[in-house]
Ligand SMILES: NC(=O)C1=CN([C@@H]2O[C@H](COP(=O)(O)OP(=O)(O)OC[C@H]3O[C@@H](n4cnc5c(N)ncnc54)[C@H](O)[C@@H]3O)[C@@H](O)[C@H]2O)C=CC1
């Protein structure tokens with residue numbers, strides 16, 4: 001089947017958040033060009049949404065209204081107030097969407113935001129985010145979170161862990177896996193023949209020669225040296241505070257950072273509406289908007305769907321590139 005005529009699977013995310021409304025806005029904006037199918041409970045769509053039940057991903061291609069593979073969550077949703085009884089169905093909708101991609105019925109996965117705390121409280125969700133759950137579903141031990149926009153690509157080497165655990169979890173093996181997966185993805189998914197990576201230090205001033213921390217001397221620099229010896233183009237460890245101004249950004253294709261906020265603060269500050277979250281290292285394409293559930297504005301009709309649309313476009317582009325015949 002032609003890749004462009006298979007839909008992208010959209011998991012509904014947290015029903016009390018902005019996920020349902022930005023999915024509908026995205027379908028209205030790009031659904032004619034990029035087929036998609038939403039997995040969720042239509043009772044959670046904004047009032048007045050024109051939607052259409054479909055029984056297969058294939059049916060979504062010819063849908064004339066927002067195509068829904070229906071799931072029954074058993075209760076309506078109140079904007080901004082997650083219902084613990086929805087948690088398991090939210091998790092299941094992600095697994096269902098993954099199954100559609102793994103079976104080949106859908107071409108890629110785009111996830112709407114989940115509320116991690118609501119899933120843990122409501123269903124003992126064993127994962128701190130999609131990234132880790134998708135790795136488990138796909139049977140992968142190492143996956144990488146990248147956030148990408150026109151202005152910047154960033155990758156945190158540690159993801160959803162408390163800051164106090166970062167030094168312990170940040171090992172040579174973790175950093176090596178992160179860099180190698182990112183390097184491969186820049187070639188495969190972004191068409192960059194010789195990726196240039198810049199790597200941040202963990203400590204202020206990248207440790208200031210050991211006066212402000214030792215991780216750079218003891219682990220980060222030797223790890224980067226080993227990867228350089230394999231031919232990778234890597235600078236660093238660099239002071240994280242001076243890696244993100246325009247001239248610095250022009251010198252690399254992706255910034256490898258040591259922890260979540262070191263990576264995500266710069267991109268969300270530079271381009272909150274254009275950023276896309278991508279999981280690298282999976283056997284399928286997964287993207288997501290860069291933002292969360294935005295409970296404070298859910299149901300008000302003010303949510304900006306730009307990042308969701310960028311995520312859907314990127315998923316379609318990546319899936320197309322992966323299935324294109326080699327030149
Ligand atoms: N991929 C995912 O599933 C993600 C989930 N989250 C989850 O979302 C929940 C809330 O996280 P927060 O840190 O509050 O971040 P958030 O992104 O939900 O909200 C931060 C601020 O940005 C605004 N905002 C976010 N998206 C917007 C949009 N599309 N249009 C207009 N304004 C928007 C919100 O109204 C809020 O003021 C947490 O449980 C978090 O774990 C956060 C990021 C990604």
Ligand SMILES: NCC(=O)COP(=O)(O)O
Pocket residue numbers: 128129130131132264277288290
């Ligand atoms: N801050 C980004 C984020 O939390 C996204 O996590 P994930 O659910 O995509 O793993």
